[in-house]
Amino acid sequence: xxxxxxxxxxxxxxxxxxxxxxxxxxxxxxxxxxxxxxxxxxxxxxxxxxxxxxxxxxxxxxxxxxxxxxxxxxxxxxxxxxxxxxxxxxxxxxxxxxxxxxxxxxxxxxxxxxxxxxxxxxxxxxxxxxxxxxxxxxxxxxxxxxxxxxxxxxxxxxxxxxxxxxxxxxxxxxxxxxxxxxxxxxxxxxxxxxxxxxxxxxxxxxxxxxxxxxxxxxxxxxxxxxxxxxxxxxxxxxxxxxxxxxxxxxxxxxxxxxxxxxxxxxxxxxxxxxxxxxxxxxxxxxxxxxxxxxxxxxxxxxxxxxxxxxxxxxxxxxxxxxxxxxxxxxxxxxxxxxxxxxxxxxxxxxxxxxxxxxxxxxxxxxxxxxxxxxxxxxxxxxxxxxxxxxxxxxxxxxxxxxxxxxxxxxxxxxxxxxxxxxxxxxxxxxxxxxxxxxxxxxxxxxxxxxxxxxxxxxxxxxxxxxxxxxxxxxxxxxxxxx
Numbered sequence: 092x093x094x095x096x097x098x099x100x101x102x103x104x105x106x107x108x109x110x111x112x113x114x115x116x117x118x119x120x121x122x123x124x125x126x127x128x129x130x131x132x133x134x135x136x137x138x139x140x141x142x143x144x145x146x147x148x149x150x151x152x153x154x155x156x157x158x159x160x161x162x163x164x165x166x167x168x169x170x171x172x173x174x175x176x177x178x179x180x181x182x183x184x185x186x187x188x189x190x191x192x193x194x195x196x197x198x199x200x201x202x203x204x205x206x207x208x209x210x211x212x213x214x215x216x217x218x219x220x221x222x223x224x225x226x227x228x229x230x231x232x233x234x235x236x237x238x239x240x241x242x243x244x245x246x247x248x249x250x251x252x253x254x255x256x257x258x259x260x261x262x263x264x265x266x267x268x269x270x271x272x273x274x275x276x277x278x279x280x281x282x283x284x285x286x287x288x289x290x291x292x293x294x295x296x297x298x299x300x301x302x303x304x305x306x307x308x309x310x311x312x313x314x315x316x317x318x319x320x321x322x323x324x325x326x327x328x329x330x331x332x333x334x335x336x337x338x339x340x341x342x343x344x345x346x347x348x349x350x351x352x353x354x355x356x357x358x359x360x361x362x363x364x365x366x367x368x369x370x371x372x373x374x375x376x377x378x379x380x381x382x383x384x385x386x387x388x389x390x391x392x393x394x395x396x397x398x399x400x401x402x403x404x405x406x407x408x409x410x411x412x413x414x415x416x417x418x419x420x421x422x423x424x425x426x427x428x429x430x431x432x433x434x435x436x437x438x439x440x441x442x443x444x445x446x447x448x449x450x451x452x453x454x455x456x457x458x459x460x461x462x463x464x465x466x467x468x469x470x471x472x473x474x475x476x477x478x479x480x481x482x483x484x485x486x487x488x489x490x491x492x493x494x495x496x497x498x499x500x501x502x503x504x505x506x507x508x509x510x511x512x513x514x515x516x517x518x519x520x521x522x523x524x525x526x527x528x529x530x531x532x533x534x535x536x537x538x539x540x541x542x543x544x545x546x547x548x549x550x551x552x553x554x555x556x557x558x559x560x561x562x563x564x565x566x567x568x569x570x571x572x573x
Contacts, residue, residue, distance in 0.1 A: 108363070111372060115248070115261050119240055122270045123263045124277060128359035129227045129249035130160050130352060132262035134345055135276050136245040137164035137195070139269070140221040143343060145194025146524070147223075148185065150206075151513035151532045152178040153199050155327050157225065158514050158523065159351035161197070162335070165343035168523040169193065170515040175531035175565045176399070177204040177486070178539070182211060184528050190218060197223045198243070202508070202541055203385075203482035205234035208242035221245070227260075228252055231382040231481040251356075252483050253381050256371040258358060280345060284362040322354045326509045327517050335522065385481035388544025393479065395551055397487035397540070400564035484508050484541035488562040489554070492540050498557035504546060511536040530565065538562040 108125035115123040126132040141147065143165045149157070151170040161168045169192075172184035178201045196215055198206035208224065215222040224246035226232075229239040230253050240246035240263055250259035264273060322328060328351070341347035345360065353359055363371075392398060489495045496506045513532040515525040526532060542550045 108368060111259070111368070111375060112261070114375060115263070119238055119246075119263055121241060121263050121265060122267045123261045124270065124273055125363075126247075126260050126262050126277060127258065127281070127361055127363050128356055129225070129247045129251075129260040130156055130356070131277075131280070131360050132247040132260050133157070133197075133223070133225065134160050134164055134352075135262055135273060135280065136223055136247065137161065137166060138343060139273060139276060140223075140244060141166055141194050146192055147195045147197050148180070148189070148193050149197040149514075150178060150180060150199040150201065151515050151526055151529070152201060152510045152536050153514060154510060155514065155517065156352060156354060157197075157199075158518060159335075159348055162339050162522065163342055163345050163348035163352055166194070168514070168518075170513070170523055170526040170529075170532075172526050172528035173531040173535060175534045177201070178532065178535045179204060179206045180211065181528075181531065182207055182214065186527055189524075189527065190214065193218065193220055195221045195223060197225060199225050200227075200229035200232060200239050201510075202484040202486055203229045203232045203480050204486075205229060205232050205239050205480070207234070208237075208239070209235035212242045215244075223247070228483040229480075230254070230378070231385070233478070233480070250371055250375060253385065253481070254371070254374045254378055255381070256374040258356075258367055259363065259371040280360060281362045282360050284364045326511050328354050330518060330522075332519075332521065339522070382481040385483070385544045386479055388547035389482045389485050390479045391547040392485040392487060392542055392544060392551070395487065395554075397489055397554065397559065397561050398485075400488045400538070400562045403563045403566075482544055485544050485547075486535070486539035487542055487554075488538045489540050490538075490560040490562050492538060495540050495554060495557065495559045498559070499550065499553050502549065502553050504549060504553065506541060508541045509536075509539075534565040 111125050112123045124132070126135070137147070137160070141164065144167065146167045146169050147161050148169045148171050149161065150173060152173060158168055169189065171180045173179065174181050178199070180196075180198065196211055198208060198211065200206055206224075208222070212222055221244035222242065224240050224243035226240040226246050227249035230248050232239040235242070240248060244265050246263045248261045248263070250256040250261075262273060262277070264270060331351075335351065338344075338347040338351070345352065499506055513526070513529060513536050515523055515529060516533070
């Protein structure tokens with residue numbers, strides 16, 4: 092076999108995905124298939140479980156790529172109302188007529204903050220529809236005593252986020268009997284690997300390190316734009332409505348939607364070669380260290396004045412970042428009472444003992460504060476202290492996000508993973524059902540400043556120095572129903 096066909100370093104290529112799959116299976120407690128990207132895995136899941144023309148409830152504060160994956164699968168996105176403090180689906184605010192029209196529900200777990208998967212699982216079971224979990228940002232998060240990804244009929248994960256491999260992902264399924272069919276579908280949709288793509292992937296870390304070391308970020312971005320290598324001038328990619336309508340008409344067809352689905356990751360459906368898989372494996376081996384660092388950074392950021400919006404009329408003082416350091420009382424997030432369905436097994440992450448039944452507290456966005464519920468089944472651990480998730484990004488709430496972004500940029504800190512405007516405002520009724528209550532999503536999209544927890548100390552310093560004010564709380568933080 093020629094090198095150009097298999098990709099450089101393809102020796103023992105078949106064994107490496109299996110090792111990655113076994114490692115993820117141990118973490119998640121269910122079968123996993125390695126895929127070249129999270130978006131590719133999601134397309135496979137949607138095609139497998141959903142009938143053509145089906146309707147999928149999803150979050151409007153999400154990567155636009157996910158909207159295009161749903162459309163490429165021949166499905167109709169339905170935008171959900173969101174809780175304004177963590178952008179999770181507001182289960183109680185979804186109208187009954189919308190629930191009755193759905194073919195599936197897709198969670199986002201934005202930045203690692205879990206959606207209310209136990210309640211969504213129960214709702215989907217009652218309706219007889221599948222639940223999909225997008226765990227791209229949430230590979231270390233937990234909800235209801237299980238890892239994110241252990242509640243859905245299928246879940247997808249990215250190895251580009253916490254793992255930092257900039258490639259690779261997993262598609263997992265609750266029913267191990269479906270593993271062969273999912274693997275077969277993946278094989279049919281994968282494109283052959285390319286030597287050029289493998290080499291570019293291999294040298295990319297060194298090129299990025301050189302850019303950072305020489306402080307050439309702005310020059311590098313300008314050059315990439317000039318060469319057409321950066322496809323986003325704004326937060327959202329150009330919709331190109333006429334072309335998109337033609338692609339939707341051809342769905343289900345990943346190729347017809349390729350120019351939207353591939354944005355930011357042109358290798359999303361290429362078969363991975365040995366060089367790529369080797370680097371992904373080495374990165375994946377250090378995931379627990381990264382999660383520990385993310386958890387520490389998340390905890391630091393949650394102690395700041397910007398972790399919660401302030402009451403209207405109380406914008407807060409500048410300076411001081413500790414849990415009570417000279418800042419006004421902030422509005423606490425609304426807790427979510429989550430009933431864990433009876434009769435479902437609980438995944439046990441490696442190294443965590445199973446305890447007796449406990450009372451678990453759940454609230455948003457991250458630290459789980461007292462609003463307790465009984466859990467009838469054993470869970471992974473007793474919760475006597477608030478739980479801090481190892482977030483991929485920590486959403487801080489600032490009054491003037493653009494000013495905060497500019498202040499951080501002056502210190503070489505780039506803010507990414509912004510999802511503004513919400514998808515229904517971006518795409519319109521021609522391509523998605525609009526949210527019945529869009530204000531929570533709009534508020535979050537406008538005020539959330541996603542901060543890398545690994546740079547918590549530097550970010551807090553810049554925000555203090557620039558005098559960034561916390562955002563004022565949106566109205567209607569009380570539960571919508573029930």
